[in-house]
Amino acid sequence: xxxxxxxxxxxxxxxxxxxxxxxxxxxxxxxxxxxxxxxxxxxxxxxxxxxxxxxxxxxxxxxxxxxxxxxxxxxxxxxxxxxxxxxxxxxxxxxxxxxxxxxxxxxxxxxxxxxxxxxxxxxxxxxxxxxxxxxxxxxxxxxxxxxxxxxxxxxxxxxxxxxxxxxxxxxxxxxxxxxxxxxxxxxxxx
Amino acid sequence: xxxxxxxxxxxxxxxxxxxxxxxxxxxxxxxxxxxxxxxxxxxxxxxxxxxxxxxxxxxxxxxxxxxxxxxxxxxxxxxxxxxxxxxxxxxxxxxxxxxxxxxxxxxxxxxxxxxxxxxxxxxxxxxxxxxxxxxxxxxxxxxxxxxxxxxxxxxxxxxxxxxxxxxxxxxxxxxxxxxxxxxxxxxxxxxxxxxxxxxxxxxxxxxxxxxxxxxxxxxxxxxxxxxxxxxxxxxxxxxxxxxxxxxxxxxxxxxxxxxxxxxxxx
Numbered sequence: 001x002x003x004x005x006x007x008x009x010x011x012x013x014x015x016x017x018x019x020x021x022x023x024x025x026x027x028x029x030x031x032x033x034x035x036x037x038x039x040x041x042x043x044x045x046x047x048x049x050x051x052x053x054x055x056x057x058x059x060x061x062x063x064x065x066x067x068x069x070x071x072x073x074x075x076x077x078x079x080x081x082x083x084x085x086x087x088x089x090x091x092x093x094x095x096x097x098x099x100x101x102x103x104x105x106x107x108x109x110x111x112x113x114x115x116x117x118x119x120x121x122x123x124x125x126x127x128x129x130x131x132x133x134x135x136x137x138x139x140x141x142x143x144x145x146x147x148x149x150x151x152x153x154x155x156x157x158x159x160x161x162x163x164x165x166x167x168x169x170x171x172x173x174x175x176x177x178x179x180x181x182x183x184x185x186x187x188x189x190x
Numbered sequence: 191x192x193x194x195x196x197x198x199x200x201x202x203x204x205x206x207x208x209x210x211x212x213x214x215x216x217x218x219x220x221x222x223x224x225x226x227x228x229x230x231x232x233x234x235x236x237x238x239x240x241x242x243x244x245x246x247x248x249x250x251x252x253x254x255x256x257x258x259x260x261x262x263x264x265x266x267x268x269x270x271x272x273x274x275x276x277x278x279x280x281x282x283x284x285x286x287x288x289x290x291x292x293x294x295x296x297x298x299x300x301x302x303x304x305x306x307x308x309x310x311x312x313x314x315x316x317x318x319x320x321x322x323x324x325x326x327x328x329x330x331x332x333x334x335x336x337x338x339x340x341x342x343x344x345x346x347x348x349x350x351x352x353x354x355x356x357x358x359x360x361x362x363x364x365x366x367x368x369x370x371x372x373x374x375x376x377x378x379x380x381x382x383x384x385x386x387x388x389x390x391x392x393x394x395x396x397x398x399x400x401x402x403x404x405x406x407x408x409x410x411x412x413x414x415x416x417x418x419x420x421x422x423x424x425x426x427x428x429x430x431x432x433x434x435x436x437x438x439x440x441x442x443x444x445x446x447x448x449x450x451x452x453x454x455x456x
Contacts, residue, residue: 020223022229022233023222023223023229026232026233026236027219027223030205030206030208065220065223065224066220066223066224068223069219069220069223073216073219112233112234112237113237113240113241116234116237116238116241117237117241120238120241120242120245122434123434124403124404124433124434124435125399126399126400126401126403126435127435128242131238131242132242132245134203135203135206135207135235135238135239135242136239136242136243138207138209148401149401150401160200163203163235163238165434166234166238167231167234170234171230
């Protein structure tokens with residue numbers, strides 16, 4: 001992909017955005033805890049990465065992921081160094097904004113969120129409560145156990161089973177949807 | 191960092207909570223920039239967090255009114271019962287239809303004239319006691335809790351009749367404690383009193399959501415089987431499956447075998 005971008009292949013640039021935009025945005029969100037900053041800095045990171053790749057600045061092309069990650073870390077470190085008020089300095093070119101706001105990626109994200117919502121709704125309420133106390137309130141199994149009158153071990157087991165169940169259901173639903181999509185595209189009956 | 195490390199050490203969860211050391215955090219970030227599978231899992235965690243958070247903001251609070259001691263595990267017993275009840279499935283001739291999963295929305299199995307002989311209703315109605323692990327309480331226990339603790343010592347020794355007396359006293363002191371009603375119902379079932387078990391397990395269920403809800407439906411189904419109230423047993427097994435907990439597989443197994451032991455009433 002890096003070589004194709006250097007050679008001016010626009011489809012490779014789209015691939016880059018699809019592959020890394022979500023990663024970069026999530027990375028910034030976790031580091032800054034700010035969704036708006038994640039969106040703005042995410043675009044800035046992708047811009048830097050694309051510009052560098054167009055200029056052929058990545059010599060070991062198999063290290064593309066590490067290269068993008070390195071840029072992401074630098075941009076976030078600079079953001080903290082220069083203070084949070086000055087961070088939105090460089091306007092992005094329209095084409096890069098478009099690449100970062102890929103509607104297909106947005107659609108996929110919404111689909112995935114809907115799948116997670118459905119999978120969570122299928123859990124029993126006790127397991128949902130354990131997940132809520134863990135993921136939203138940040139409580140440890142021992143604290144949840146005290147609150148719910150269970151053992152820490154039971155909380156750990158129920159939590160990991162619930163996560164596994166959601167992840168598997170989401171993957172199954174994704175697979176089923178992509179199969180249906182494939183069938184419909186090919187004009188075949190599912 | 192490997193994919194196995196990510197799963198075993200619950201790295202995604204800790205990452206989103208900011209609970210990793212700087213080194214662990216950097217190492218995981220490097221990993222998920224390369225690894226689609228782990229990034230997919232991380233996204234699922236993030237979506238779960240967002241969804242649960244929005245549910246809390248928009249809806250009623252999730253935390254149930256669990257105020258009592260419910261410290262026990264039930265997995266080993268489930269395995270034993272499932273093994274006994276499912277032996278029939280594995281002993282069927284090779285040309286028999288394979289076991290199929292029953293979804294709550296699927297039509298339930300019915301008896302066909304050529305169905306092989308299955309387990310008896312008595313075998314399906316058999317009950318293994320769910321294990322109970324005693325709790326060491328901080329501070330003084332209230333009277334109901336103290337009576338419950340004494341009764342459960344007898345329960346753990348297999349002295350169900352003696353346990354019933356103590357559990358009844360505890361239930362009278364705290365009639366809204368699902369764990370007391372649940373173990374009272376189970377003890378009655380184990381002591382051969384399915385009628386009383388139906389009453390008390392029904393009361394535990396009527397209290398609403400608790401850590402015992404799924405188990406109570408399951409053991410209520412067993413009580414109905416002992417009373418040969420087949421339609422009621424079907425209903426309770428379906429309720430168990432809908433809750434999607436640890437008894438789900440066992441309840442599905444029973445639903446598959448029940449039609450051959452006793453056809454569903456129409």
